[in-house]
Amino acid sequence: MMRFALIVPLLAVAACDSSPEVKADNAKPSEVAAKMRDAAGKGSFVRPGEWQQTVSLLKIDAPGMPPEAREYMQKAMDKAQVHNVCLSKEQAEKPREDFFTGADKNCTYEHFNWGDGQIDLKLICKHEQAVTTMAMTGTYTPDNYVLTMTSTNNAAGAAGDMTMTMKVDAKRVGDCDAKDKAGG
Numbered sequence: 001m002m003r004f005a006l007i008v009p010l011l012a013v014a015a016c017d018s019s020p021e022v023k024a025d026n027a028k029p030s031e032v033a034a035k036m037r038d039a040a041g042k043g044s045f046v047r048p049g050e051w052q053q054t055v056s057l058l059k060i061d062a063p064g065m066p067p068e069a070r071e072y073m074q075k076a077m078d079k080a081q082v083h084n085v086c087l088s089k090e091q092a093e094k095p096r097e098d099f100f101t102g103a104d105k106n107c108t109y110e111h112f113n114w115g116d117g118q119i120d121l122k123l124i125c126k127h128e129q130a131v132t133t134m135a136m137t138g139t140y141t142p143d144n145y146v147l148t149m150t151s152t153n154n155a156a157g158a159a160g161d162m163t164m165t166m167k168v169d170a171k172r173v174g175d176c177d178a179k180d181k182a183g184g
Contacts, residue, residue, distance in 0.1 A: 021115025029123075032112050040093045047142045048092040050177070053170040056080040058148075064160030086176035119147065130155035144171040 020039035024032050057077045062070070107125040114121070117139055125132045131154045138147030145168070152163045 022112065023115070024109055024112040027109045027112060029107055029109070032109055036114075037093070047172060048087050048089045048176075049172050050084055050086050050174050051170050052173045053083045053085065053168055054080050055083065056167045056169075057164065058167055059165040060162070061164075062160070062162035065162065084173070088176070117141065119145075138168075142172075144169075146170075 022032070022035045022039050024035060027035075057073070060070075060073050060077065062073075065073070106127055107123055110122040110124055112121045113119070119136060119138045119140060121134075121136050123134045125134075133152045133154075134149060135151075136147055136149045138145055140146075147168045147170075148165065149168065150163065150165045152161070154161050
């Protein structure tokens with residue numbers, strides 16, 4: 001399953017204005033990243049800066065999950081997580097392939113539609129023991145976005161199947177501070 005840490009930079013990219021547009025079907029992450037870089041050259045695609053993201057777990061369905069883990073996840077659903085992330089100008093203008101999916105080379109976007117204030121994508125990652133599907137829909141402006149993400153992991157063995165739905169509300173809260181710029 002996609003690691004949560006990878007979601008934060010991906011979602012920071014949602015802070016686009018409506019000028020550029022990227023559409024792709026059955027595309028590898030490297031192809032989508034190249035299209036995002038090209039589109040960024042045609043207008044203000046991403047607004048760099050410090051972003052505050054509030055992530056809420058809305059639903060989890062995991063029939064094979066042990067009761068203790070289910071209880072832990074239920075508690076997580078009751079408490080939103082707030083993260084601040086600095087998106088540098090370079091990261092905004094030239095996203096790398098792994099900016100979207102991590103180092104996973106087994107992923108393909110079934111569809112990727114980004115523009116006119118709307119986001120709609122579906123990413124499928126196929127592995128030997130599991131298939132993970134991430135669907136994301138939402139809206140954005142240059143200074144905020146709201147997304148719903150559903151991640152489904154179909155795994156063989158004891159892990160079994162699991163589906164999680166999360167909501168992300170985010171807003172740009174200013175420029176990155178000096179320590180963030182140095183690392184970022």
